Amino acid sequence: MLITAACSSDSGDSQDKGGAGAQQTPSGTTSKQPSASASPTVQAAAYRKLPEPCHVLAKNTLSDLVPKGASSGKEGTSDDTATRSSCSWSSLDNNGVKGSQFRWLNVSLLRFDSDADRGAADKQAHAYFTQQVGDAQSVSGAKNTKAQPVAGTGTEATLVRYDLKKKEGAFKQQTIVARVENVVVTLDYNGAGLAGEKTPSSDDLSKAAQKAVKEVVAAVTAANGQGSGGSSSTKPSTSPSKQGSKTASKSPSAAASKSASAEASPSKSAAKKS
Numbered sequence: 001m002l003i004t005a006a007c008s009s010d011s012g013d014s015q016d017k018g019g020a021g022a023q024q025t026p027s028g029t030t031s032k033q034p035s036a037s038a039s040p041t042v043q044a045a046a047y048r049k050l051p052e053p054c055h056v057l058a059k060n061t062l063s064d065l066v067p068k069g070a071s072s073g074k075e076g077t078s079d080d081t082a083t084r085s086s087c088s089w090s091s092l093d094n095n096g097v098k099g100s101q102f103r104w105l106n107v108s109l110l111r112f113d114s115d116a117d118r119g120a121a122d123k124q125a126h127a128y129f130t131q132q133v134g135d136a137q138s139v140s141g142a143k144n145t146k147a148q149p150v151a152g153t154g155t156e157a158t159l160v161r162y163d164l165k166k167k168e169g170a171f172k173q174q175t176i177v178a179r180v181e182n183v184v185v186t187l188d189y190n191g192a193g194l195a196g197e198k199t200p201s202s203d204d205l206s207k208a209a210q211k212a213v214k215e216v217v218a219a220v221t222a223a224n225g226q227g228s229g230g231s232s233s234t235k236p237s238t239s240p241s242k243q244g245s246k247t248a249s250k251s252p253s254a255a256a257s258k259s260a261s262a263e264a265s266p267s268k269s270a271a272k273k274s
Helices: 002-018 059-065 121-137 202-223
Strands: 022-024 030-032 084-094 100-111 143-149 156-166 169-180 183-194
Touching (some): 059 084, 059 100, 059 202, 100 202, 121 156, 121 169, 169 202, 183 202
Antiparallel strands (some): 022 030, 100 183, 143 156, 156 169, 169 183
8 A cells, every 4th residue: 555655646746747838758858848939030131232332333434424523432421331332423624714514423322131120121122212212303493303214223223303403503413213132222413514514415414324323233233242233142141230211321412613623412312321
């Protein structure tokens, strides 16, 4: 009788020690049931870095767009050049009593990372792309505003062109916003004839701007180990984003003056720093 009672007592202790959530293993030890499923993940970003902003355009291209300022590229300030960068050039071709031809060019680059809270990087980039196009179409004082898609340029691209009258002259503004996967490129290009010079052709400026933005898109893909185009076969990034969808370096905005150092940017296509 004493032996039977002892065996019954040991069996009860084993059941209590295992607990309701434990399962018996072959060695006699217990292990807990698997926990709940892991947190949901988002698709990783296609591109992990940006090219140097003042080297995204070929020398010949710069000579066409800003003939007197091809070597005057000025890089914008940024606390994180891997996600946000820009460069601007200005040109003033003085023709004496006939006046001057002014040109201003700015390229801004913004890269998004995938984030569990904000979502996939390309989705964030698309939202910012849409915002930039809307900003370019709503510039105060703009006349004859037109928007059109730009074929063969990244994942999506739109050209916004308009006229802007300033005290120095009539400016022809071209803003192209292009998205290549999780990177958004904003190219601002404007020109004006000052002090009696004729106003430049908006069509000519548009063609030059479209050629330039294709080079910038190609530079983005090349910086991530690819050729020109916009495919996303690079290794994805897993680092979380530190900025919201409104992060970007602000393009400078100034009117052309009668001096050779003038710069102008009537576009509103800049976003807030995160």
